[in-house]
Amino acid sequence: MSKVPAIYQLGHLPIKDHVFSPDRTILAITKENLVEIYKVNPSNLSAKPKLVAELRDHDKTVTSVDISPDGSRILTCSQDRNASVWEYENGEFKPTLVLLRINRAATVCRWSPDGQKFAVGSGDRVIAVCYYEQENDWWVSKHLKKPIKSTITTIDWHPNGVLLASGSTDGHIRVFSGYIKGIDSKPEPSVWGSKLPFQTLCGDFTNETNAWVHSVKFSPNGNALAWVSHDSSIGVVYPQGEGLEPKSILNVKTNYLPFRSVVWSSDNSIVVGGFNCNLVVFKGDEQNWQEAYQIEEQKDLTKEPPKVNGDDDDEEISSHQALNMFKQMDLKGRAGKPSGGHGKAAKALTTIHQNTIVSIKNFANGQVSTSGIDGKVVVFNV
Secondary structure (H helix, E strand, O other): OOOOEEEEEEEOOOOOOEEEEOOOEEEEEEOOOOEEEOOOOOOOOOOOOOEEEEEOOOOOOEEEEOOOOOEEEEEEEEEEOOOEEEEEEEEEEEEEEEEEOOOEEEEEEEEEEOOOOEEEOOOOEEEEEEEEOOOOEEEEEEEEEEOOOOEEEEEEEEEOOOEEEEEEOOOEEEEEEEOOOOOOOOOOOOOHHHHOOOEEEEEEOOOOOOOEEEEEEEOOOOOOOEEEOOOOOEEEEOOOOOOOOOOOEEEEEOOOOEEEEEEEEOEEEEEEOOOOOOOOEEEEEEOEEEEEEEEEOOHHHHOOOOOOOOOOOHHOOHHHHHHHHHHHHHHHOOOOOOOOOOOOOHHHHOOOOOOOEEEEEEEOOOOEEEEOOOEEEEEEOO
């Protein structure tokens, strides 16, 4: 395993979501209203991925992409209120119709762990749980509605494939049963509950400030749930069964810019990233969670003394200049370039990602992959 991160600069358009296939030979990324499919060499991650297909079925921004656990199907959803399931046939990807029955943007989509169904979150205040109907050759949906009152921003399946966690713009983190009769086998009782008919609400938590929830994720053993919110906090809950108060709900406040995504690297370790453009690892248990380390050492270039020999062009933007720039924006609604910086402020990041990290996925043991607004996909060792 190479210690050096594998960096793929895939154009300069923002990547809203990315996913590697289970065997890590295929990479799918979203770009505006299309999805690009790349071939990757897992034994040589430093080799440039090769573009092999473009999925063009959506006519608005594609918000999310996922690959089924067996690697045979690609799931996409978009602001055009549609989702598509793509299968590879005779040398090309063919989409299958999904009856979502929503009249707002689809925001996020995820396959269940067994690949028999998937869920799509939306701005319509519903989560559509979809399964395949053989006789009509389409995917139909059942809706999780109550008590959702705002846009669903994130969803994640429990390892048992029945429970579904969601986060929304009202600051609520909810766990529902997505049990579909005739498709799912009866789930084993867990800390989330034992009787789980469809739409059972197994947990409803909020962060302290009711800030938007950006990402939720079940721990690998399914006994804990982590989330990150727009107030720069991280939450972790440990439930202990039906009708019982959780063992603990922990809220970790940080001084970072807000995180956009969270994954577990083990049952006691999570990796978060977002507007800071850097990944941060937190470790803990039911008693306490705290920051362990940053993946990339960050130098604050704004505090370094200006170069003596270089000309003004190479000076980094200072905090004083930045303040003046924001004052100008406040007064005039726009800002000239800060004096002395000559538009070089973009260089003030020493991280690999030069803009917000939007999604983090588990890549392999000890590795995560990230995608961001800078058009990069990066594989980090954590």
